[in-house]
Amino acid sequence: MTEAFYGTVKQLQSTCLMFPAFQTAFERMDANLRLYRKTGIAQNLLVLxxxxxxxTTLARMFTERYPRHALIERDIVPVLYASVPAAATIAGTVEAILTQLGDLEPDRGTISIKTARAVKLAKGCAVEMLVFDEAQHIQDRGRSQSQYFVGDWLKAFIDALSLPVTLLGLPRTQRLLQVNEQLRRRFSHCVSLSTEPGNQLPDEADSIALLASLAEAVPLPLNPSPQGWGELGLRLHFATQGRIAYVKQLLVHAYGCAIDSGSNCITTTELAHAFTASIWPAGIGPLNPFDQGFQWRNLDRQGEPFQMGDVGTQPPRRSKH
Ligand SMILES: Nc1ncnc2c1ncn2[C@@H]1O[C@H](COP(=O)(O)OP(=O)(O)OP(=O)(O)O)[C@@H](O)[C@H]1O
Ligand SMILES: [Mg+2]
Known part of the structure; x- marks a missing residue:
């Protein structure tokens, strides 16, 4: 592979698209921050x-929009980003927050001492929004009491700071709200990052739009023949479920295949290879959305790449006709 190839792949990897669902979520977060700045009202948001x-890309992009900076006597952290640790305990969660606030000994003290320190530090750093990623870990609580009460602790922490909060997590995070009435009231606003949300039929135009925008970074054109763009979009939907990470992976591998085979465009042949190589090794023949013999169904059964275990994430049934 040439330097130009690696340059293109690097550019593709770093491309960040404001696709509609992503932009909506970003604008909601921004609106919440502005509302707080102007009125002191703390409006929360759940991003599923x-x-x-x-x-995570959204959370990081938003955090970079309001970067932390140092004053002589203290750090200013307008947006505090923390990732909720796996098997979340209150101690682990508050330590993740303390670390982000620059605390040098985040594991020092009892839970209440750490919590008080986190509240004080957040106020001292002039935090204006809390952004918690991997929020499903609060829901994935284990059997111990300390895990069980992370949701309640979070509610108390949010109240102590009275700041707008954005929780980002897998769709099953919604179960946390189903069982925790107080958090449910605080997170009544919810947006989905899926390009094909819940109960609507998937729109193949969304998938194609993602692919076409990303493909602008690639020097080879996309060629949908022998089918049209509509059918390619539908195949793409089954191959990626509209998830940007998969669309990107697919395109990187398809581009590599085209270079290897000396092709002057990217067709379903390259996309079929790329699906097997980058998304699902067992996805061949009728189980490969870019194969002529594809079964035209969601690949969400046991052992398939989009196997569903989440609340409310079952994609709408879709067949070709
Ligand atoms: N808006 C975007 N534009 C372009 N590429 C993106 C965008 N968002 C995400 N990606 C790509 O998709 C990949 C996965 O994104 P990210 O880690 O943000 O997903 P996630 O929803 O946090 O996944 P997980 O639930 O597994 O943590 C990133 O490495 C990035 O390359
Ligand atoms: Mg993530």
């Missing part, structure tokens, strides 16, 4: 999306 839909 399956793996690879761009939750």
């Amino acid at each position: 999306g399956e793996s690879g839909t761009g939750k």
Whole structure:
């Protein structure tokens, strides 16, 4: 592979698209921050999306929009980003927050001492929004009491700071709200990062739009023949479920295949290879959305790449006709 190839792949990897669902979520977060700045009203937001839909990218992009900076006597952290640790305990969660606030000994003290320190530090750093990624870990609580009460602790922490909060997590995060009435009231606003949300039929135009926008970074054109763009979009929907991470992976591999085979465009042949190589090794023949013999169904059964275990994430049934 040439330097130009690696340059293109690097550019593709770093491309960040404001696709409609992503932009909506970003604007909601921004509106909440502005509302707080102007009025002191703390409006919370829940951002849901399956793996690879761009939750962490969104959180990081938003945090970079309001970067931390140092004054002589203290750090200013307008947006505090913290990732809720796996098997979340209150101690683990508050330590993740303390670390982000620059605390040098985040594991020092009892839970209440750490919590008080986190509240004080957040106020001292002039935090204006809390952004918690991997929020499903609060819901994935284990059997111990300390895990069980993370949701209640979070509610108390939010109240102590009276700041707008954005929770980002897998769709099953919604179960946390189903069982915790107080959090439910605080997170009544919810957006989905899925390009094909819940109960609507998937729109193949969304999938094609993602692919076409990303493909602008690639020097080879996309060629949908022998089918049209509509059918390619539908195949793409079954191959990626509209998740940007998969669309990107697919395009990187398809571009590599085209270069390897000396092709002057990217067709379903390259996309079929790329699906097997980058998304699902067992996805061949009728189980490969870019194969002529594809079964035209969601690949969400046991052992398939989009196997569903989440609340409310079952994609709408879709067949070709
Ligand atoms: N808006 C975007 N534009 C372009 N690429 C994106 C965008 N959002 C995400 N990606 C790509 O998708 C990949 C996965 O994104 P990200 O890690 O944000 O997903 P996630 O929803 O947090 O997934 P997980 O639930 O597994 O943590 C990123 O590495 C990035 O390359
Ligand atoms: Mg993530």
